Amino acid sequence: QQQVKQSPQSLIVQKGGISIINCAYENTAFDYFPWYQQFPGKGPALLIAIRPDVSEKKEGRFTISFNKSAKQFSLHIMDSQPGDSATYFCAASSSGGGADGLTFGKGTHLIIQP
Amino acid sequence: GAGVSQSPRYKVAKRGQDVALRCDPISGHVSLFWYQQALGQGPEFLTYFQNEAQLDKSGLPSDRFFAERPEGSVSTLKIQRTQQEDSAVYLCASSSRETDQPQHFGDGTRLSIL
Numbered sequence: 001q002q003q004v005k006q007s008p009q010s011l012i013v014q015k016g017g018i019s020i021i022n023c024a025y026e027n028t029a030f031d032y033f034p035w036y037q038q039f040p041g042k043g044p045a046l047l048i049a050i051r052p053d054v055s056e057k058k059e060g061r062f063t064i065s066f067n068k069s070a071k072q073f074s075l076h077i078m079d080s081q082p083g084d085s086a087t088y089f090c091a092a093s094s095s096g097g098g099a100d101g102l103t104f105g106k107g108t109h110l111i112i113q114p
Numbered sequence: 115g116a117g118v119s120q121s122p123r124y125k126v127a128k129r130g131q132d133v134a135l136r137c138d139p140i141s142g143h144v145s146l147f148w149y150q151q152a153l154g155q156g157p158e159f160l161t162y163f164q165n166e167a168q169l170d171k172s173g174l175p176s177d178r179f180f181a182e183r184p185e186g187s188v189s190t191l192k193i194q195r196t197q198q199e200d201s202a203v204y205l206c207a208s209s210s211r212e213t214d215q216p217q218h219f220g221d222g223t224r225l226s227i228l
Contacts, residue, residue, distance in 0.1 A: 006156075034216060034217075036219075041221065042221050043118070043205055043207075043219030043220050043221045043222055044157065044205070044219045045219070046216040046217075046218070049216060089156050089157070091156075099145055099162075099164065099209075100162070100170075101147055101149075101159030101160075101161075101162050101170060101173065102147075102149075102157070102159060102217060103159065104156030104157050104158070105156055106155055106156050107154075107155070107156050
């Protein structure tokens with residue numbers, strides 16, 4: 001049973017555009033929702049994370065929108081740049097991130113065309 | 115070093131051999147996690163340590179997989195009698211276990227079983 005469903009699987013966006021990646025979860029015990037960026041040959045690196053008590057969090061060009069009732073959250077990358085081309089993973093855990101294994105989505109391969 | 119260090123970066127083994135993968139977490143991090151990442155997939159949780167105690171090993175796929183962290187710092191993931199389906203990238207992450215503190219990932223060990 002896949003507990004975190006991520007879409008789309010791949011995404012092509014023009015430079016300067018907005019990249020949007022969506023995730024849905026099933027386990028209502030999840031209370032921590034991070035997004036990770038991964039480049040080939042590297043480990044995942046945290047981009048931004050949110051708790052369910054807020055509906056939106058913004059850090060620079062990255063924004064997480066969270067809909068608790070729909071059990072959905074999304075990542076928006078504003079003014080997308082070629083350097084943003086990478087694989088993005090949403091994840092969830094039930095103890096704030098530091099004391100519980102993360103459940104990852106299957107990833108979105110993002111390509112930003114110059 | 116400042117980050118999570120994993121060794122070796124690449125490991126090739128013949129089916130049936132035993133392998134050992136090492137993780138050096140960020141200094142002072144109480145929590146340590148192992149994940150398995152198949153090609154084109156998101157990381158999947160294997161096991162979690164708090165200091166030297168293995169608190170969750172629910173993700174270990176079989177009894178051929180064994181992890182330890184005897185002194186609460188360096189951890190080793192051992193796979194006995196390797197099989198081709200064990201081929202994957204094995205990622206280690208560490209965290210300070212504080213609320214909302216992220217898991218910091220190493221660059222992984224790419225294991226190939228021939």
